[in-house]
Amino acid sequence: MVPSLLYQVMWWLLAGLAVIGALMVVTRRNPVHSAMFLVLTLFASSGLYLLLYAHFIAVIQILVYAGAIMVFFIFTIMLLNLHEHELRIPRITPAKVLALVLTLLLAAKVVFMIRQMPGRGGEIAYRLGAWYPEKAPPIPPESYGTAHSIGAVLFSRFLLPFEVASVLLLAVTIGAVMVMRRHEPGEARLKADSGVGLSPPPQIVIEEEMASASKKVEAA
């Protein structure tokens, strides 16, 4: 089943946007710019999901990823209040060069593997196709990828993982609040005196005191 010209044009457009956005995320110095390009990449991926007939996932991608998670990122960047010296131009170290070379090698290997995939046995390999659009797989049925069909699987076969995911989200909510909680000065020691909770290791207490002392000096 050869895809229409419009389909191919859309695919190349969205794929290009996704890759350009991804490259920009990695190369921008300012995290806000990176976040904006990440939104672009996520929107382009959502379009690619639509081209693959995954309607439900495409909507969820925009709602959850481009909506909720990116708002998290933007809020964090805003609250961090980064200084200019945090955004200086990075140094090139041998470790970074090595990491880049190894990544490129691994990427070349995986892309080469994908190219070689067809013709290694049977129907599935054929449907995975080659680089010729004539070998493209058939269009899935109408019910494929809708909220109805995914819900039917989600609430039967994957019911337990679904419930576990809800527990995970609850744990994460509590965990994030606990991590972000501001500790009152002296609270840890008060707890240790009353025998409730664990006493902090001594060096951390000293460090806290030093930090608060240095802050006082700075304030003065």
Add this chain to the structure above:
Amino acid sequence: MLPATYNLTLAAVMFFIGMGGFLVRRNLLIMFMCVELMLNAVNLMFITYSATLGNDAAHVIVFFIMVVAAAEAAVGLALIMSSFRNREKVNIDEMTLLKH
């Protein structure tokens, strides 16, 4: 639909851009965004196989990956913020408290 190799290659390219960024960049926030990029590439790969084989059970797995990505972003960003509160740094090269 295009042959799966197109989408698989695109997903691999996106994954390795994310991986390279994660290894090279030292800003915690951008490293985090690179993780999201990698998760997104894996999602695309799942959807591609799902569409190619005509079975949408993989969409459920993508759904779970998104749940875990949201959870990971919430906890990770909370950790970044609380560490920034103590140290005023987001560059991981300067977080050497456990090194010595």
